[in-house]
Amino acid sequence: MDMYGSIYAEIEEVGWEHLLSLEDDLSSVSFRVLDEKGRVHILEISLPQTYPQCSPSIAADVPYICEFEWSKNSKLKDIVQRFDEHLKKLQEFWSTMDEIDRALLVVEPRQPSHATSHRQINLGNGCHLLLSINTRNPKSLPECRFLGPDSTIEPIWRNWKKNGRKWKKDKNFVDNLATLLEFTLPKPPTVNSKEVDRTDCGICYAHYLPIDDELGNSSGSSPDYTCENTNCSKTFHSICLRDWLRSITTTRQSFDVLFGNCPYCSDPVAVKTNIMEQ
Structure with a gap:
């Protein structure tokens, strides 16, 4: 079997519905992988010219990449399976970061990636707390740095050092912080109910399409197609789903x-080809 046929056969084993991109020269292939919480991860696999005799390299938006053993009998599906196992190990880390984003007044980063392990928290009175979460042990006491006027930081830092032994791994992360700092932490501003209900497209990851004449009636539109599988219910711009299906x-x-x-649950989907003319 030639190189192209061999790669196509291996992609077939992984599932074409998971394929995101494939370079014309077969130098790399990308797959869309969902973790058990429905988070989307892009796994990029670079294929050497001597593939499969030589091991490919991988990259993904995770705090640290997984290691895998490669042999002459290994295939792309083995890498994807190993990556999926890796994602399971990171669930506690992402759950901790989600808890911080949901319950605290996070000022940086504004749009954190799956690989980001730090958060800058507004404590009020011009004081901020920069947290660095241990990606392999996210429930442990995080590294921290206080930012702001010395007069404000000093008493808070003293509380942190004094109460360090009170940190409990089986306790809620935010409650642990409040215990160490000895005050109630500011919460994020109330989000407009319409924003809470807003869902982004599962393909382009945006809510609104760009304002562009080439998009016709789809210009600036929000997702208008929802997967009928109630366990999935992912939303898409019809035009994004059309291009993906093609x-x-x-x-x-x-x-x-x-x-x-469907790119997520593989249930049947259907979309018209003349979307921009509607």
Whole structure:
């Protein structure tokens, strides 16, 4: 089997619905992988010219990459499976970061990635707390740095050092912080209910499409297609779903309708080809 046929066969084993991109020269392939909480992760696999005799390299938006053993019998599906196992080990870390983002007044980073392990928290009175979470042991006492006027920082820092032994791994992370600092931490501002209900497109990861004449009636629109699988219910811009379906070899077309599978749950989806004219 030639190189192209071999790679295509390996992608088939992983599942075409997970394929995100494949370079024309077969130098790299990217897969979309969902973890058990529904978070989307992009796994990029770089293939050497001597593949599969030589090991490929991988990259992903995670705090640290997983290691894998490569042999002459290894295939792409083995890497994807190893990466999926790696994601399971990181669930506690991401749950901790989600708890911080949800309960505290986070000022930086504004749009954290899955790899980001720090948060800058506004404590009030011009004082901020920079937390560095241990990615392998996220429930442990984090490293910290206080930012602000010395007169404000000094008593808070004293409390942190004095109460360090009170940190409990089986306790809520935010409650642990409040115990160490000896005051109630500011909460994030109340979010408009419409913003809470807002969902982003599962393909382009944006809520609104750009304002562009080339997009026709879809210009500036929000997601208008929802997967009918109630356990999935991912939303998409119809135009994004159309373009994605066109990139998948298993997609079928009947008249002006494309039939394929949801990128997340693989249940059937269908979208018209003439979306921009509607």
